[in-house]
Structures are given as structure tokens and as C-alpha cells.
Amino acid sequence: MSTADLSVGDPRVGDLRVGVVGAGAMGADHVRRISRTITGATVSAVVEPDAGRRATAIELAPGATGYVRLEDALAAGAVDAVLIATPGRFHEPVLLPALDAGLPILCEKPLTQDPESSWRVLEAEQATGKHLIQVGFMRRFDREYALLRDLIAEKSAGELLMLHAAHRNATVPDSYTQDMLITDSVVHEFDVVPWLAGSTIRTVEVRYGRRNRLTPAHLREPILVLMELDNGVLVDVEMNVSVQFGYQVATEAVFEKGIARIGQPSGLQLWQDATFRIGDHADFTTRFREAYDLQVQAWVDAAKQGAIAGPSAWDGFKVAVACQAGVAALKTAGPVALDLPPVPSFYADAAHPAAATV
Ligand SMILES: NC(=O)c1ccc[n+]([C@@H]2O[C@H](COP(=O)([O-])OP(=O)(O)OC[C@H]3O[C@@H](n4cnc5c(N)ncnc54)[C@H](O)[C@@H]3O)[C@@H](O)[C@H]2O)c1
Numbered sequence: 001m002s003t004a005d006l007s008v009g010d011p012r013v014g015d016l017r018v019g020v021v022g023a024g025a026m027g028a029d030h031v032r033r034i035s036r037t038i039t040g041a042t043v044s045a046v047v048e049p050d051a052g053r054r055a056t057a058i059e060l061a062p063g064a065t066g067y068v069r070l071e072d073a074l075a076a077g078a079v080d081a082v083l084i085a086t087p088g089r090f091h092e093p094v095l096l097p098a099l100d101a102g103l104p105i106l107c108e109k110p111l112t113q114d115p116e117s118s119w120r121v122l123e124a125e126q127a128t129g130k131h132l133i134q135v136g137f138m139r140r141f142d143r144e145y146a147l148l149r150d151l152i153a154e155k156s157a158g159e160l161l162m163l164h165a166a167h168r169n170a171t172v173p174d175s176y177t178q179d180m181l182i183t184d185s186v187v188h189e190f191d192v193v194p195w196l197a198g199s200t201i202r203t204v205e206v207r208y209g210r211r212n213r214l215t216p217a218h219l220r221e222p223i224l225v226l227m228e229l230d231n232g233v234l235v236d237v238e239m240n241v242s243v244q245f246g247y248q249v250a251t252e253a254v255f256e257k258g259i260a261r262i263g264q265p266s267g268l269q270l271w272q273d274a275t276f277r278i279g280d281h282a283d284f285t286t287r288f289r290e291a292y293d294l295q296v297q298a299w300v301d302a303a304k305q306g307a308i309a310g311p312s313a314w315d316g317f318k319v320a321v322a323c324q325a326g327v328a329a330l331k332t333a334g335p336v337a338l339d340l341p342p343v344p345s346f347y348a349d350a351a352h353p354a355a356a357t358v
Contacts, residue, residue, distance in 0.1 A: 016300050017044035019079035021070050021094050023057035024048075026108055027085030029196045029285070030296060034083075035061045038297040040304065041081075045073040070094055074101050081303050083296075084108055093119045099132060104303035106296065108136040110187055111316025111321065118313075118320040125313050126346045134308040135316040136301050137191035139249075141294040142332075144262035148253060149196050151260055158256025160197055162234050165189055167243040169246040170282065178219055181239050182206075182326035186225050188249075189237050190322035191311055198251075199231035200318070203335035204325045215242045225326065228335065249288075258326045314347035 018041050020031050027048070034043050036351045043061035047070050048054040051123055054066045067073040070082065074097060082098040084091055084107040094114045098105050099121070111133070112118045139145050169187055176184070194200055203227040215221055222240035229235065250263030267279025281287040297309060302309035321338050329336040 011027065012336040015250060016041040016304055017078065017080045017298075018042065018083055019045035019047055019067075019070065019073045020057070020083045020085060021047040021170065022084065022086035022090070022108075023050075023053045024085065024087075027083075028053070028057050028060065028104070029292070030083055030085055031060045032058045032066075032301075033296055033342070037293050040297075040299060041300040044080075045076075047073055071097055074098075074103075079103065081105070081300075088113045088227065092121060095121050095133070095206075096124055099128055102128055102130070104133065104299075104306075104308070105138060106131045106303075107133055107316070109191070110183065110319060111313060111318075112184065112320060113323075115317065115320045115324055117296050118317040122313050122317055122347075126344065128340065131308050131312060133313040133316070134302070135191075135311040135313065135319075137188060137311045137315070137319075138288055138291040139188055139192040140195055140310055142262075142288060142291040142296065145192060145251075147258055148251065148262050151255075152196055152253065153198065157258030157260065160233055160253060160255055162236075162254040163193060163197065164236055164252040164254070165193075166238040166240070166248060166250050168238070168243040168246075170244055170246055172216070172219075172241045174216065174218075176216075176219070176241065178221075178330060179327050181219075181221060181223060182225075182330060183242065183323050186237055186239050186326055187319060187323055189225070189235075190319045190326070191315060193227060193235050194229070194318070195311075195315075196251075197229055197231065197233050197235075199229040199233060200324075201227050201322050201338055202230050203228045203337050204322060204329045205335040206326070206329040206332075212242045213239075214307045216243060217242065223330075225329075226335070245280075245325045247283045247287055249284075312347060314343060 018034055020027050020043055023046050031043050034041050041066045045067055046054055046057045046064050047067045049068050058064050058066055073079055081104040084094050086094055088110050091107055207224040211220055225237040225239055227235040253260045265278040265280040270277045298309035321340050325336045325338045
């Protein structure tokens with residue numbers, strides 16, 4: 001019996017035995033997080049084809065067993081839950097056996113890389129009769145995003161009118177492609193914007209402006225991504241991956257009678273030599289460290305009760321549809337409409353789970 005089948009207070013409820021699949025940058029970070037930071041879970045298996053990365057991750061989680069394929073860890077009965085941190089194109093082949101085994105899953109973003117494969121995953125989850133998949137859109141666990149969502153919902157500054165967002169990276173590796181501006185970066189906005197605004201994305205448009213001379217030769221950016229939501233709210237996202245100076249993810253919300261900002265620098269303040277400085281982030285690992293911790297803790301706590309505590313597979317599917325429209329918009333003048341089917345009844349109540357109660 002897996003701990004996910006046991007009720008709270010049952011003396012058999014111990015640590016959730018997590019199999020981490022993919023021990024690259026994100027997977028190794030999650031192994032460290034589960035072993036050293038959060039409570040109620042241990043890493044019992046590291047599934048990673050690369051022997052060096054597998055060994056390095058196991059050093060972070062003494063007691064874990066290494067496997068090359070998830071199927072081998074499942075056959076050994078080694079895991080109660082699965083955390084997927086393989087590259088996006090390998091999510092579906094890991095999700096399907098994990099669903100088949102009926103295990104709770106935290107799947108790093110994206111759910112999959114296109115709507116067709118995401119739909120197959122939805123069908124496989126529905127066949128289990130349980131909500132097993134939580135998608136790793138961790139911005140929902142960032143305290144400031146949660147505060148902004150509350151402000152929008154309570155309407156104390158009036159109705160939300162617009163969101164101005166910026167996602168800026170110092171640089172990106174050569175492997176980063178033009179489509180990844182959408183599928184790897186704006187993908188986060190495609191999840192968090194509807195969650196913040198309580199509405200669905202209707203259209204996506206991409207505008208190109210003056211190119212940064214420091215942008216890698218194979219990229220054309222920064223870009224401005226414009227979204228129109230069903231409730232009339234307009235959203236613009238500056239997507240900019242060559243800013244050189246550091247990492248920023250920030251949003252300004254425009255209300256009927258107020259303005260709110262999140263993601264402003266909050267590090268060390270220093271006054272020296274007639275100058276004022278504030279420490280800021282170099283990359284996402286520090287900017288969202290607390291959000292990653294809260295996300296994995298919430299997932300572990302919920303998994304032990306047979307539930308999820310964050311973005312569902314349906315949310316992941318909607319993001320895949322938005323990414324498809326966004327990639328088309330990179331090559332299209334004007335807005336591209338999203339082609340979303342009706343929400344299956346299985347997901348109707350879980351479409352906006354109350355995640356990030358922080
Ligand atoms: N939430 C975030 O902010 C955030 C940030 C970075 C990456 N990610 C996501 O995390 C995931 C991993 O990204 P990364 O940067 O760690 O990638 P990475 O390339 O550093 O690591 C991926 C690892 O998966 C392994 N792998 C590939 N196929 C596998 C399989 N079938 N079974 C087991 N292991 C397999 C590879 O050998 C590699 O070690 C991606 O989905 C990415 O989008 C999320």
C-alpha cells in the first residue's frame with residue numbers, strides 16, 4: 001500500500017517515498033530540497049540515465065537507489081510518488097507509467113510540449129479516476145503573487161484593468177531557441193496570468209521592436225507579448241533574455257483606483273559614496289527559492305491525502321494551448337486566438353485549485 005492511500009493520523013503515514021526522475025539542474029535541486037529543506041518526504045529513488053548525474057544526486061539523498069528507467073523503480077515498489085524533472089519532451093513517456101501505477105505526480109513545467117500530448121495525459125489521468133498530477137508552475141507559491149491574487153479578488157482597489165509584466169534574463173545558453181521565448185519563459189505567464197486575473201486567455205500577439213545588439217545571433221528579441229483575457233483585461237509581457245545585469249520577474253497591476261507592483265528588488269540596501277544600491281537576483285534559483293520550497297512541501301502534504309495542491313493537468317493543458325498560439329504568434333502579424341475545448345467534467349471543479357495558501 002502506498003502512503004497516498006492512507007488517511008491523516010494513520011500511524012502508518014510516514015515519509016512519502018519520492019522518486020525523482022531526471023537529475024539535471026532542476027531535479028538535483030529538488031533532491032536537495034526534499035532531503036534537506038522540506039518535511040514529510042524522502043527521496044527513495046533517483047531515475048537518471050546519466051551515471052554521473054545519478055551518482056551526484058544520490059550523494060544528496062543517502063539511502064536513495066539509482067535507476068535508469070522509471071519502470072524499474074516502479075517494478076521494485078520503490079516509490080509512493082513521482083517528481084518529474086526531465087526535459088519537457090520526455091514528460092509524457094514518464095507521466096504515463098506513473099499514472100498507470102496510480103501514483104501522485106509533481107511534473108515540472110510544462111505538462112508536455114503540445115496540446116495533443118497534453119490531451120493524451122488528461123485522458124490517462126481521467127482513466128485513473130483521481131487527480132494525480134500537479135504541474136510545477138511555482139509562481140503560484142510566491143508570496144507576492146499570492147498577495148496580488150488576493151488583492152484582485154477582494155477588489156479593494158477596484159476592478160483589475162491591465163497587467164504589465166516583465167521577464168528578464170541576464171543571458172541564455174546557445175541551446176535556447178526563438179520558440180523557447182514562449183515555451184520556456186512566457187509559459188510561466190500563461191499559467192499565472194489566468195490564475196491571478198480569474199479569467200482565460202482569449203488571444204496572444206507578439207510584437208518585435210528594436211533588437212538588442214547583445215542578443216545571440218540566432219534570436220530576435222526582446223519581444224512584447226500581448227494577451228487579451230475573456231474578462232477584457234489586457235496583459236503585456238516584456239520578454240527579454242539578454243539584459244546582462246541580472247534576473248527580474250515583475251508585474252505591475254493597474255486597478256480602477258490603484259496600482260500594485262510585485263517582484264521589485266528587496267535585497268540588501270546600501271548607501272555609499274553618494275549612491276543608493278539594492279541587491280537583486282542573478283537567476284531564478286534565488287528569485288523563486290522559497291516558492292519552490294513551498295510548492296514541493298504543499299505537494300507532499302497533499303499527496304499524502306490523495307490530493308493535489310496546485311496547478312492541475314487541465315491547467316497544464318491550457319498552457320500547452322496558449323504556447324501553441326504564442327509560437328504561432330511569433331510568426332504571425334496580429335492576435336492569434338486560442339482554440340480551447342470545453343473543460344472535461346472531471347476537471348470542472350479542479351480548474352482553479354486554491355493553491356498557494358501561504
Ligand atoms: N519551474 C522552473 O522555474 C523551472 C526552471 C528550470 C527548469 N524547469 C523544468 O525542469 C525540467 C528539467 O529542466 P533542467 O533544466 O533540470 O534540465 P536538464 O537538462 O538540466 O536535466 C534533465 C535531466 O533529465 C534526464 N533525463 C532525460 N530523459 C530522462 C528519462 N526518460 N528518465 C530519467 N531522466 C531523464 C537527463 O539525462 C538530464 O540529466 C524541464 O521540464 C524544465 O522546463 C523548471
